[in-house]
Amino acid sequence: MTVKLKPLFNFDNLPTPELIGNGLTGKDILSVEQFDQDKLKYVFARAHEMRELVERVGHCDLLAGKVASCLFYEPSTRTSASFIAAMERLGGSVIPITQGVQFSSVSKGETLADTIRTLEQYSDVIVLRHPEIGSAQVAADYSRVPVINAGDGAGEHPTQALLDLFTIREELGRIDGLKIAMVGDLRYGRTVHSLTRLLTQYDVSLRFVSPEILRLPLTIMNHVIDAGLDVRETHDVADVIKNADVLYVTRVQKERFTDLAQYEEVKDHYVITPEIMTQAKEKMIVMHPLPRVGEIHYTVDHDPRAAYFRQVKNGMYIRMALLAAVLGRA
Amino acid sequence: MTVKLKPLFNFDNLPTPELIGNGLTGKDILSVEQFDQDKLKYVFARAHEMRELVERVGHCDLLAGKVASCLFYEPSTRTSASFIAAMERLGGSVIPITQGVQFSSVSKGETLADTIRTLEQYSDVIVLRHPEIGSAQVAADYSRVPVINAGDGAGEHPTQALLDLFTIREELGRIDGLKIAMVGDLRYGRTVHSLTRLLTQYDVSLRFVSPEILRLPLTIMNHVIDAGLDVRETHDVADVIKNADVLYVTRVQKERFTDLAQYEEVKDHYVITPEIMTQAKEKMIVMHPLPRVGEIHYTVDHDPRAAYFRQVKNGMYIRMALLAAVLGRA
Amino acid sequence: MTVKLKPLFNFDNLPTPELIGNGLTGKDILSVEQFDQDKLKYVFARAHEMRELVERVGHCDLLAGKVASCLFYEPSTRTSASFIAAMERLGGSVIPITQGVQFSSVSKGETLADTIRTLEQYSDVIVLRHPEIGSAQVAADYSRVPVINAGDGAGEHPTQALLDLFTIREELGRIDGLKIAMVGDLRYGRTVHSLTRLLTQYDVSLRFVSPEILRLPLTIMNHVIDAGLDVRETHDVADVIKNADVLYVTRVQKERFTDLAQYEEVKDHYVITPEIMTQAKEKMIVMHPLPRVGEIHYTVDHDPRAAYFRQVKNGMYIRMALLAAVLGRA
Numbered sequence: 001m002t003v004k005l006k007p008l009f010n011f012d013n014l015p016t017p018e019l020i021g022n023g024l025t026g027k028d029i030l031s032v033e034q035f036d037q038d039k040l041k042y043v044f045a046r047a048h049e050m051r052e053l054v055e056r057v058g059h060c061d062l063l064a065g066k067v068a069s070c071l072f073y074e075p076s077t078r079t080s081a082s083f084i085a086a087m088e089r090l091g092g093s094v095i096p097i098t099q100g101v102q103f104s105s106v107s108k109g110e111t112l113a114d115t116i117r118t119l120e121q122y123s124d125v126i127v128l129r130h131p132e133i134g135s136a137q138v139a140a141d142y143s144r145v146p147v148i149n150a151g152d153g154a155g156e157h158p159t160q161a162l163l164d165l166f167t168i169r170e171e172l173g174r175i176d177g178l179k180i181a182m183v184g185d186l187r188y189g190r191t192v193h194s195l196t197r198l199l200t201q202y203d204v205s206l207r208f209v210s211p212e213i214l215r216l217p218l219t220i221m222n223h224v225i226d227a228g229l230d231v232r233e234t235h236d237v238a239d240v241i242k243n244a245d246v247l248y249v250t251r252v253q254k255e256r257f258t259d260l261a262q263y264e265e266v267k268d269h270y271v272i273t274p275e276i277m278t279q280a281k282e283k284m285i286v287m288h289p290l291p292r293v294g295e296i297h298y299t300v301d302h303d304p305r306a307a308y309f310r311q312v313k314n315g316m317y318i319r320m321a322l323l324a325a326v327l328g329r330a
Numbered sequence: 331m332t333v334k335l336k337p338l339f340n341f342d343n344l345p346t347p348e349l350i351g352n353g354l355t356g357k358d359i360l361s362v363e364q365f366d367q368d369k370l371k372y373v374f375a376r377a378h379e380m381r382e383l384v385e386r387v388g389h390c391d392l393l394a395g396k397v398a399s400c401l402f403y404e405p406s407t408r409t410s411a412s413f414i415a416a417m418e419r420l421g422g423s424v425i426p427i428t429q430g431v432q433f434s435s436v437s438k439g440e441t442l443a444d445t446i447r448t449l450e451q452y453s454d455v456i457v458l459r460h461p462e463i464g465s466a467q468v469a470a471d472y473s474r475v476p477v478i479n480a481g482d483g484a485g486e487h488p489t490q491a492l493l494d495l496f497t498i499r500e501e502l503g504r505i506d507g508l509k510i511a512m513v514g515d516l517r518y519g520r521t522v523h524s525l526t527r528l529l530t531q532y533d534v535s536l537r538f539v540s541p542e543i544l545r546l547p548l549t550i551m552n553h554v555i556d557a558g559l560d561v562r563e564t565h566d567v568a569d570v571i572k573n574a575d576v577l578y579v580t581r582v583q584k585e586r587f588t589d590l591a592q593y594e595e596v597k598d599h600y601v602i603t604p605e606i607m608t609q610a611k612e613k614m615i616v617m618h619p620l621p622r623v624g625e626i627h628y629t630v631d632h633d634p635r636a637a638y639f640r641q642v643k644n645g646m647y648i649r650m651a652l653l654a655a656v657l658g659r660a
Numbered sequence: 661m662t663v664k665l666k667p668l669f670n671f672d673n674l675p676t677p678e679l680i681g682n683g684l685t686g687k688d689i690l691s692v693e694q695f696d697q698d699k700l701k702y703v704f705a706r707a708h709e710m711r712e713l714v715e716r717v718g719h720c721d722l723l724a725g726k727v728a729s730c731l732f733y734e735p736s737t738r739t740s741a742s743f744i745a746a747m748e749r750l751g752g753s754v755i756p757i758t759q760g761v762q763f764s765s766v767s768k769g770e771t772l773a774d775t776i777r778t779l780e781q782y783s784d785v786i787v788l789r790h791p792e793i794g795s796a797q798v799a800a801d802y803s804r805v806p807v808i809n810a811g812d813g814a815g816e817h818p819t820q821a822l823l824d825l826f827t828i829r830e831e832l833g834r835i836d837g838l839k840i841a842m843v844g845d846l847r848y849g850r851t852v853h854s855l856t857r858l859l860t861q862y863d864v865s866l867r868f869v870s871p872e873i874l875r876l877p878l879t880i881m882n883h884v885i886d887a888g889l890d891v892r893e894t895h896d897v898a899d900v901i902k903n904a905d906v907l908y909v910t911r912v913q914k915e916r917f918t919d920l921a922q923y924e925e926v927k928d929h930y931v932i933t934p935e936i937m938t939q940a941k942e943k944m945i946v947m948h949p950l951p952r953v954g955e956i957h958y959t960v961d962h963d964p965r966a967a968y969f970r971q972v973k974n975g976m977y978i979r980m981a982l983l984a985a986v987l988g989r990a
Contacts, residue, residue: 005702008709008990011716042335049338056341058454059395065719067748069741078448081399081425085452088397088423093748095741096426096756110951113958118738118950121973122745124718290448291440298443313451330338372665379668386671388784389725408778411729411755415782418727418753426756620778621770628773643781660668 046321063092086319161194184250200227376651393422491524514580530557706981723752746979821854844910860887
């Protein structure tokens with residue numbers, strides 16, 4: 001069964017790809033625990049280069065011909081759009097599977113493992129969002145191409161934590177020596193937990209501002225204390241606003257309260273208004289993982305210290321850096 | 331926190347981009363009211379070049395590296411596919427957010443303004459479809475990148491009106507001097523309203539053919555009269571078929587009638603059949619914004635005067651021209 | 661209405677595209693019946709080249725600037741992702757319409773014919789998945805660009821049959837002389853029917869293993885007998901495991917049985933376990949169209965004879981070959 005055709009492609013003299021020794025090539029990105037200071041420095045330096053690239057030129061062809069599967073079992077416009085933009089600005093392509101996964105193979109009873117081993121055949125990297133904790137690890141166990149965890153339920157969302165830390169570094173020029181206040185729902189806020197874990201690698205002061213029932217979980221608090229950091233807890237953002245270099249705000253959800261009177265009583269202590277911003281330092285930043293629903297007033301947006309939309313853009317740079325790194329091109 | 335890496339990119343000797351003085355670069359496309367004769371000529375000339383490009387070569391790299399967010403809060407396969415194709419044929423990329431927006435950030439209560447300011451971080455241009463009138467203006471107020479209105483409810487759908495007018499020009503070689511008949515639901519038909527507004531800039535005769543309860547709104551009729559155009563209203567397409575250079579057909583929906591007997595009585599007066607086409611001029615065109623449901627018989631499709639699918643293709647050319655223009659590349 | 665602009669494009673000295681005489685250029689891919697031995701050899705040779713391309717380089721620009729509409733009226737992550745990856749690895753672009761078609765134009769009553777004639781304006785090729793038998797033929801009748809049938813209900817799914825046959829050839833180096841066993845639901849299994857039809861062009865032995873109520877339909881069995889092939893039917897995979905070169909497994913669905921006791925009694929006869937694999941030849945392959953739900957144990961995946969994920973990848977190569985062929989580039 002041979003057939004003589006003029007070959008479409010010439011494979012002579014293929015250049016040997018020069019893989020860059022970044023310690024991330026071919027690796028999965030599953031947890032912030034993977035990132036020590038060296039890796040953080042590396043990723044942040046690359047992300048800063050990506051920022052320069054986008055600001056000056058817009059795009060490059062570093063990942064030309066590379067294909068990323070974006071497999072989102074739950075919708076997240078912000079995160080999926082960020083990964084798609086990151087891939088496209090690096091010259092790569094995307095297989096977007098961001099809706100309706102539940103109606104397809106999966107509903108026919110296919111396991112996550114089989115879905116991953118299918119997409120692995122088509123893609124150079126898989127970006128996975130899944131509602132179940134541990135799902136990203138399962139995917140990584142089965143995939144021979146790198147898996148990037150874009151959020152696995154109550155588990156991890158490492159690229160969010162990296163973009164948060166990168167934002168502090170880009171905005172304030174350093175991380176060591178800063179006073180960082182986390183505000184709002186510190187009990188269930190996945191982004192707060194991951195960012196806090198990353199910050200224990202630095203010499204920072206931490207302030208945790210929350211209602212009593214939404215205080216930081218014990219395990220994370222002990223982790224902070226073990227790291228020897230200066231740490232305090234409080235119930236009112238007014239207690240920390242004067243000295244904070246970073247105000248990291250998250251939403252206090254009404255649904256967390258069984259006693260609504262209690263919610264009504266405390267809720268205003270966690271809202272950022274132009275008035276409270278008058279007490280803040282001149283050089284500091286307000287961050288938020290977004291979406292927000294009233295916990296930062298819209299009038300604060302005009303304040304140059306409002307960094308949350310620049311934070312969004314930093315997410316694209318971090319994802320560009322990580323995609324290039326795991327694919328051996330940065 | 332410095333780390334010494336071999337730089338990925340070389341930013342020396344970047345060429346200075348030569349922005350083209352088209353009056354549209356960096357601008358939003360929100361309404362047909364933005365387009366005077368000079369701008370129309372400009373856009374149509376560029377769209378004609380896009381047509382030549384696609385017919386001869388298929389594509390180019392004018393927008394290589396540019397990223398468009400296509401944010402569709404209501405489904406519109408025709409319009410979203412047209413913008414995606416336009417972007418891709420110019421060498422650009424798309425972040426498609428055409429489904430499930432309602433399940434994502436938005437359902438978490440995020441405002442349109444915040445969604446726009448998020449996508450602005452990732453994209454060079456935002457194409458927005460939204461069910462609420464005025465939403466495109468809101469988006470434009472918040473976005474620093476150009477917003478193109480792809481339909482905001484009962485409001486505007488400017489690219490549709492431009493493609494309609496462009497189709498007349500491409501098919502008949504001119505606009506001045508033509509007899510143009512609008513047929514069907516003239517009361518609620520957004521496309522009819524926008525096209526009529528654009529046509530008041532030209533020296534045309536207008537004929538409005540509709541059931542009594544679906545006559546052109548007073549404000550638009552007065553606008554036409556103020557422009558000094560030759561205009562008549564009638565209840566039957568048979569009254570205009572002989573002299574029309576353009577027959578612009580829209581659907582008469584049963585739901586508009588409270589008295590169904592009345593609907594049954596008049597509906598056939600607005601249906602285009604091969605029989606009625608025998609009375610039309612040899613050189614004229616039948617247009618329709620699509621989708622159609624019976625108001626143009628399928629047997630009319632074989633008539634060379636049936637221009638509605640060529641009209642669809644012109645939509646891609648107009649959108650290519652506009653995307654290139656607002657991005658400063660045409 | 662002329663306007664003098666510096667032209668964007670220069671169309672002088674355009675190279676004349678050299679269409680390759682493969683007998684597929686410009687053609688629709690609707691049914692396996694289109695493929696005689698010569699065409700199969702051609703497609704498989706090209707698909708093998710695509711495999712080399714992807715393994716060595718990952719991608720090429722053979723279809724740069726080409727746009728494929730992927731119109732999926734029912735979700736199929738595996739198939740749509742495969743076509744998207746195929747197009748992207750050839751340097752082309754995709755208009756993905758893989759969800760919500762039912763909420764869009766279609767729900768406004770538009771016919772498939774009109775939807776196709778709309779997408780034809782934007783695209784160089786249309787990939788269609790539709791739940792109704794015969795829909796791909798309808799689409800092809802109306803489209804002037806090639807239509808590739810990605811499954812039309814109980815009808816055909818030709819690219820699946822081609823990738824199945826290609827897998828046998830790639831894995832075992834030949835097709836003639838092989839003993840091929842089809843296992844499971846042979847009555848309703850569309851993939852079994854199409855692959856069987858293709859195999860009648862070769863000198864193979866066929867074994868059909870199914871419960872009584874899921875036996876191969878009469879018409880296909882007669883087709884096999886007419887082709888003069890060595891053929892046997894049996895109720896237990898144990899009867900064929902020792903001599904099979906290929907074990908093509910499909911699912912026996914509980915829902916097919918009116919008598920559940922009967923289902924419980926026979927179901928284990930069609931499950932592939934590590935134990936039964938000990939009886940199989942050393943050089944043979946297990947295939948499955950996927951998704952699977954228990955009919956092949958997960959522990960079999962580690963067996964080098966388990967070819968079903970390589971089969972998935974072959975699907976991408978076959979689709980790359982077909983896309984390049986119908987677009988005149990291979």
